[in-house]
Every structure is written in structure tokens, then in C-alpha cells.
Amino acid sequence: MTTTKRTSRSTRARALLCIPALALQLSCTGLLHGPGDDDAAGGDDGAGGGGGGLTPVDCTELGPPMLRRLTAVQLRNSLVAVFQGDQSVPDGDVLVDPVVNGFRVDATEAVIRDLDSQKLMTYAESVADWAVTQKLGQLVTCDQSDPACRRQFVQDFGARVRRQPLPDEAVDAYAALFDQEASFADGARAVIATMLQSPYFVYRREIGEPDPDRPGENRLTPYELASNLSYMLTDRPPDDQLMTAAREGRLSTTDDLAREAERLLATPESAETLSRFVRGWLKTDDLETRAKDDPTNQLTPEVRTAMLGETDALFVDLVRSGGGVKELLTAPYTFLNQTLAAYYQLGGVGGDGFQRVDIPAGTRALGVLGHGSVLTRHALSDSSSPVQRGKLVRERFLCEEMPPPPPNVNPMLGDPNGAVTTRQRYEQHTTDPACFSCHRRMDLIGFAFEHFDGFGRYRDQEGGVAIDSTGKMVDRPEGDVPLDGVASVASYLADSQEVQTCLVRYMSYYSYGLDGCNQQEILDDAAASGSTIKSVVLGIIRAPQFSHRAAR
């Protein structure tokens, strides 16, 4: 995307931060304070590093030519690909991905600086040592005693590292490096170590060449487009098929790109990338490591992993089967393995693999808001959290900004006399105007989730008191929306155009690594295809911002 007027982006984002609150006459102090707790009433995750929502920016223009540093995952996957699928390539703590908006894809913040070159050098050297010791025979297909073999090695290995053929001058430079060494092994070691430190390896290039059909614009080269597509959809370098398409000129139209995108979306690799998106979007990424004090000890590591797997599977299934946000929020089926089915007390599923299961009436809430991953992550260590669940809805589905609590407010809720249920404790917010001005926007939504405890389990009562899951979504364009239960929240969101727009924004940010654009053309493009999630992905790929850059 690259289309943002990026010099003004943050300023604009900051200015817009206040608008909803001011427009609503809220006294949400601390608006400009930056990150704080997800849950002012008991503490949560400190939400730092840009944990909030996205603010729309103007992206009607094409962005400039740019470089995009590989993420840590992409670096790892790229190395495995360079070594022809060998997973035993040494690991290393080399690149660090700043977490922005819940994702690790930010194109602006990811840089190489300070000691990073040293880290990269020592890592590249260790990989080169490994490769020469373990794999030289496989990496070199020619006769090592033949002088031409050195150049051949540089070309073959270099093309995998750079994700495109090397120009002659680069081959010359690396061949010269090779020739400085006495033995073939030492030469190969020097070439490998250097290539893995090369900016042509650690950055993806989006530079392009002048487009004769669009004066003033660069069209990305076929190899750049292949990388763009592949890293965006699979976090991996282009596979052989994509490289062949690039080489043979079959990536020249938006239909070509869409065709390849459809193909990649069907691969297991894309499921990993789509899962990374849904975990970042719903902020469930750290579910496996969050502290949880389940008195029943049922929330095992296996259950947590299965919870994430359920959400991954539903999202991936919907992308592939042509589902949309509506289905994500209201699907009458889900994906369970034995562990999670037992945890949900549904039974009927065996094995570790996930199977599609229709949700029996009167059990789990339908859709992703009823998933254990979402309910357990957006909760406290020992109880549910109406604040966090309401905040999730506001920020991640409606793209509204929720400020952190102001300073010097004790977020520990007291224990009001007679309070038995979580709801009763949180209703304390409603009696304190200083809290309620903001918390009404979150807690009253979160109350609708109260049939699910902090571990994602269904409950009819808490402490002997029947659950009251009524609530409301205040300050909506149509006024206050009455709620009762998760299904009411899901059903309201499922029909909301705002949610569709919000998803486009998050997907667009995830795809481009730049602050989300509310691109009407992507929405329109998607709407023409039934507003499916896949149509949003394809809309992003068809947009000129994907294939073009402003000429420098």
C-alpha cells in the first residue's frame, strides 16, 4: 500500500484519535497517553506497541518505490527455501519484528540498524558453515574441479537467495569473491555467507520499472510481483511455479495475479499466513503463554493450542469456501479435535486433527465470538472480562479507538458489598462517572458475553446467581442497540457494513505493512464478489497499490 501520504500519516492518526470521543462528548481522559491496559478493571496486557485500532488515512495515491525487510518468520522460511526445503538449517535470533497493531508486519518499523549487521554476519557465517559441512554435495550440481562450476554455483544459489536471476555484474562480483579462496568449499562458504547478508536477500524489493501504459508510474517487475504475492500469502519466497510464471511473462495482468493468488490460497503454507492474520486481528496470538489460573486445571496447553487451531481452521475454511464476515460471526459449524470437543463438553470427535462439526443448539455460541480462543484470551487470569471483550468488539470489529485508562486510576475493582458475579463487580464502573464515560462503550457489550467464563467455558450461573447476559451497544449510528448474549452481538456485527470496512482495513494493513487504508475500491471490488474474505484478499491484490509505485 504504500499509497498513504506517509509523511503526514501519524500526525493525522493522532488527530483522528480524539474525534469519536469528542464527538460523543466523552470525558475519556488520557486520549493521547498511548498504550495502557486492555482492562482498566483488573489489568491485562498493557497493550503497548500500538495495540489499538487502525485509523483511516488517505491512500488515494500510489506509494513510492520501497524495500520491505523480511520478518523473522519470512527469513526462516526463505532460508529453508534457499536450502531446498531443509528444515535443519540453523536457527538464529537475528531479525526482530516490532509488534504494531497486533501484527508483526510493519514495513516502516522493521529495519536493520546498530548491531543488527553484526548479528546478521555471525548468523550468516554459521549458516554458511553448516551448508558447506552438511550440504555442499547437494548444493553443487556441477563438477567442482571445473572452473566454470564456481560461476554456475553463484548463479544457481544466488537466484534462490535473491528470488530472481542475478544480473551479470552481480555474478562477476560474487565469482570474484569465490576466487579469493583457495578451495571450492571455502569459496562456497564465502559466497553463501555474503549472499545471506545481502540486502537483496533480507529486503523484498518493490521498485519496478516505468509502465508505458501509466505515465509517471512504475510497474513492479514480474519477479517483484511474484515475491510480493508469495510473501503476502504464504510468508515464503515464490515457489517454482510462480518463478516460472514470472520468467515466462505470465504475471503481467491483474487476472494473472488473481490466478496465482487463488492457487496459493489453496496451499497449506497460506493457511499458516491466514492464521497469523486472524490471530493478530483478534489478538489471540499470545494465548498459549498467558497466565491463567484455572482452578479446575482443565485449561491445559493442549486445550489452548486447540482453541487457536479452531479459529485458524474456521477462518481458513471461510477464506477458501467463499465465506465472509457474516459467516465468520454466525457460522453454525466449527472445527474441533478431540481435546477441544471434550473441553467444550460436546464429544463426538476423535483424534488430534480438526473436523468440521455442527454446533448443537443450546451449547456454544455460534461464530468466532463463541470460540474458546477469543473468550479465553480476552479475559483475566481468573475470570471473564466484560471490559476486554467489549474493547475487542470496538477496536477489532468496528475499528474504533479506545483510550487507555488515565493515570492515577486504580484499575483494581473493589469488592462491592454483596457482589457475587463478575457482572456485579464490573457494574461498579457504571456508578462512577469518571469510569463510566468510557467503560459504557465496552462493559455493556462485554456483559453479553457473560455466559462464558474466563476460560471459554459455558456457564448458566456464577456463584449460584443466574447469568444476566443483557447489555447494549451504545453510541451506534442508530442509537443504543440492545443485546442479550453473544449471538446478539454477532448478529448485529454480521450485518454491519462497518465491520466489513474494518476487516478490509486490517487485511490491508496486514498485506501491505503500512497503516490501513479504507480503500473504497477494494470494498467495491469485494462487494461485487459477495463480500467474501477471499474477495477482499483478491481486491487488495488487484488494486494498483499492489502492482504499481509512483515513479521517483
Add this chain to the structure above:
Amino acid sequence: MPMINRRDFAKGLGAAALATPFFSLLKKAPAQAPARQAKYFLIFFTNGTDVGAWTPTGSSETHIQFSSMNEPLEPLRPNLVMVDHMSSSGTADNHAAPGGLTGLGYGGQNHISVEQFIGDGLGNLGVQTQIPNLILGGVESQQQSTFFRGGQRLSPIFSPQSAYQTIFAGAGPGGTLPPELVRRRQSAIDLVRGELKQLSDALGTEERQKLELHTDSIRQLEERLSGGGGSSGATCQPPASPTGGGQPLLDSVLHLDLAVTAFSCDITRVAAVQFGNHQSTQVSIAEVGDPGDWHNSFVHGDNPRTRLLNLERWLCEQFVATADKLKAIPSPDGNGTLFDQTLIMWARDMGDAVVHNGDLRFVFSGGAGGFLKSSPDGRYIDAGGAAHQQVLLSCCQAMGLTDFNGFGDANGARTPFAPLAA
């Protein structure tokens, strides 16, 4: 969006301002290094604290009456200064707020944290070390620190093994690199630098700045290879690569040791180790109690906060152990011990973590060559709400810096905190 202006670095700043001291170092004749060998050791703990439990009630400028929370600091008493009640003026009143080390809140521009400013300042004074600024620690899954440079958050090296590799970089006995290795690395650097230039030429100004950072990072490496980093006569034996750790806080203990060794080899004069992160810091340490999350469980979950108290006590023990290691090592120039030459500061991202405020606490030890005013029975200073930026400036002063321009809030307090200095 709740973050500082991520494009600050693109505004009104040339790449030189972003670059490390090497950038300027290479352009000036190295001045005579100051006779003093002062070192700055920042130990940064996230998640504020419970300030009520921290305050050593009954203490004075000539005596510390430790609270239960910081009583394990007892062995350091004669070299300990505890500073209470410093105000962050709204810049460090929430988890991971940027002000603790920069003096600037989210609205500020071009944040630079104190250890970076000191590293730059030393460079400008002609102090040349192989690594101008060593920042370590944090949490692998949450690499968001409160170290800043040019408005961008910096990422510490998380893995102790990677830190080891970076600090010692294949050096053999005496800290020297085999000539063949240097030659190969130089060849690689030459090629990579040419490629960076090639790519840079295809980009616009803003995108080029990304590569400027990369190019500068390469310059650092090259400078190091060429032997430009002074060793001040230090002969040190690179230790074995660290093992153990396995959870963020234990890894950070290993980082403390690595930083001490880097000081002893005079590879750096400025090191910072971050313990934990404001989120997702799982703690599983027997002395602390049941495993849990530092922020969610210890700060906001427990009542009473027994595990937080135990964790703080454990952290005190690490602080003391580190000081002891510094005390056991003669300084590279043979003038006292490393401890005598090092100003150790224990800082945090915020004041009270429970209610979220900027009522900050600091602990100082060591000396930086006699800078720190101590008392045989320990010193406690109630700063009475003085600006915390002042103690950050004191750190600069202790390291021999006199020009504080460019650090912190230009409209805030601009003088060091006088009670700290001898």
C-alpha cells in the same frame, strides 16, 4: 493509534542524527580519550512497582531502613543511593510509556533514551569502543522496549547466545580476530555496501533513510573489524557461550553477566539490560512462588501482592550479584575495580504499576570514578517530586557529558540532580 509518531525519524532529521556514534566518529580525528574509564550500566525493570511497598520508610540521607521489598540490597548499603518520589511529569505513567528513559511522553518527538544519548556523547568525546551501545534482554515474543533512538523503539538482543556471538564475534584469546576471518568479513562488507548503494539509488528520500540505518550498521561492523574499537589495554578472555536461561528473566541474568564481561574487555562503555516486558512476561522462579505473568498476575492479579514482593526481592539479588561481579574484576586500566568505574542505575518504565502513575523510583550504585555521593550506612533521597529527567541528566554528567542538548524535554528541568553527585 496509541504509539508515538513513528515517522518522527523522517522529519527534520538527517540520517546522521539517527546513526550511532560511529557515524560521527569516522569523520573526526579521535580525541584523546578521557583519562577516566567511566561505564554506564542501565538495568531496566518493566512493570513499575508497588511504590508503597518499595519506599524504605524511616530512611535518610545517611541511613537506609530497607523495606521488606528491597532488603536484599543490604550488602550494597555503603554504595547504594535510593531515590524516591521523582515525577515523570506525565511521561512515564503507564506500562511501556516512553518517558522513563527519554523524559518525553507520547506527544514528544525524536525520543532518545539515556543510554543512547550517553553512547553518542562518549563518541563525540572521542571514546571509541567496539560496541558503542549494547542493549540486551526483553521478551522474545514482545520485542518492544523502552529504548529509543530517533523516535523509534529499539529492539534489544533477546537471546543470550546471540548476544554472546555479537559481543565476541569470533574473537579468540585476547579479544583478537584471526586475520583470515577479518579479510573474509571485509570482502563481504565491501560487496554488501555496494549493493546497498545500488538499491538506495532506486529509492526516494524517505525509503533511503531505512538503508542509511543499515549502511551505518555496516560501518559499525567495519570499524570494529579494522580494530578501531579501542581496548584500552584490556586483555580479556572471551567466556564460553552462555547456557541455561530458558525464560526471559533468567536470560536477562545471563545478559547481566555478558554485559559485565563486555565491560571487562572494554568492548563497550554503555550497556543496558531490560528485564521482562510490560506484557507476556511469564515468570517461573521457585523463590518467587507459583508461576505467573508479571503484569497480569503479580501486579494486577494478586492481593496481597506477595509474588510481586518476592519477585522484587529476587531482582534485588540479581542487582547485588552483578555489583559483586563488577567488584571482583580489576578495571581494564588497572585503576580500581570495574565497580568503581561503573555507574549502575536501576530504572523502570513507570512508577506505581498498580494504579498507573509516574511517581518514579531509582536505585544507583557503583561510582563512575567517584561521581556518586555515598554514605557508609546508605543514602536515601526523597526527591519530593523533582523531575526524573534530572537523574537521567546526572547519568550523562557522570559519564563526562556536559552538553545535554537533544536529550529529553527541552522545556523541562535541564540540570542534573545535584544530590546524587559527590
